[in-house]
Amino acid sequence: MAKENDFPEIDPDGPELVYMVVADHIAAKIERGDLKPGQRLPSELDLAGQYGVARMTIRRAMKELRDRGLIRSVHGKGTYVQVPESS
Amino acid sequence: MAKENDFPEIDPDGPELVYMVVADHIAAKIERGDLKPGQRLPSELDLAGQYGVARMTIRRAMKELRDRGLIRSVHGKGTYVQVPESS
């Protein structure tokens, strides 16, 4: 179980955009509370390994999540789940 | 007032490089005469605290100012505003 926690199978040749699959998967974790506000996400390199995609694809997904206001990236430190207060 | 003396707000997400913002800010102080030739600057650790950045970022800014010929660093002593004579 805890299927929601597993990493989705990603078919690079599939119709859905890879970065969007990753973004939606992480977004679901955040909205489910699996990732809590202020918590740090794994590094882009780690996520790339976990999802089996390139780092640039993870970054594209991070940009998507940033645009949705779900996360916040800090140069040299990491990426964090956005805290409602700190818009 | 004395707005010129205050430390600039640094937006890590901004397009400008952090070390360049710091370098330009200190350069302005020197060129304005706020920091006089021969005068010692605060230590890198102090500057890091004042600007709210890492020491390595301050060092990167110092390197920029050294390259511009505005300052001179002495191991174990400190960093000084360059005196025109001592090129």
Add this chain to the structure above:
DNA sequence: ATGCATTTGTCCGTATGTATG
């Protein structure tokens, strides 16, 4: 001469930002 604090110099590891092919 000895130790101590301060300051710059150097290095390491990790993480994000940017650019190219």
Add this chain to the structure above:
DNA sequence: TCATACATACGGACAAATGCA
């Protein structure tokens, strides 16, 4: 989209140089 490389930035640790007690 992937793969690679480099720049920027953070944080910590230690070395080297200076000056002082």
